[in-house]
Each structure stands twice: as C-alpha cells, then as structure tokens.
Amino acid sequence: MTLPYLFTLPTHGTAASGWLTVAETSGLPFAVQRAYWITEVPTGRVRGRHAHHTLEQVLVAVHGRVTLHVQAESQEPVSFCLEQPQQALYLPPHCWPAIHFEPGAVLLCLASQPYDPADYIHE
DSSP, X not given: OOOOEXXXXXXXXXXXXXXXXXXXXXXXXXOOOEEEEEOOOOTTOEEEOOEESSOOEEEEEEESOEEEXXXXXXXXXXXXXXXXXXXXXXXXXXXEEEEEEOTTOEEEEEESSOOOGGGEEOO
C-alpha cells in the first residue's frame, strides 16, 4: 500500500524576478487527467472527508496555508501543512483527507482521472 507523502516541485527564478513552479507529468506520480482548485472556503468549514477507489491526487496550496489530516486505510492519521507553492502532497487511493483552509488559501488539485462519482467513497 502506498501512503501519502510530501514532495517538492521544481521552482525557477529569483526574488527580484519572481518564481515559476512547474508540475510536469515526468515529475508527478501519474499523468494528470483533470485539474481543479478550491477557493474562498468559509472559516471553520472542512473540505474533503471522502476517499477514492482508484483516483490519485497531488495537492498544492498555490496561495495561503492548507492543513490536511489524512487517514490512510489501516494506518494512523497523519497531518500535513501546505504553505509554499512548491510543496506538493501525493494522495493515493483509499485516503480520507480532512482539509482545513486558512482565509484566502487556494488549493490546486491535480487528479489522475476525469471526474467519476462512482469512484467516491463516503463512508
């Protein structure tokens, strides 16, 4: 069983010119089939709380801070804090994240498959 893990995306630039962070298929654990982002989550609202049968995800806080409490199947819960746009969190199938957003945070989600409601596990 693969567990969730943090990794660093390649970043180029300088403080004087700005930074470019790159997520290319060759540097990701899967080929991206869908990208979406979550914004303007009200204070205190927790997102996620579901798992997937086969979908894999890479999550990046492109702005602000996002804290995730992840329960992988048959494992102890683990917490991750995403607050730099080059930090990425790999979520394999059968992981239940509880996602907490700081005000103004933007979470980018790269997914291994197109949207499929049958792939969701809610219990």
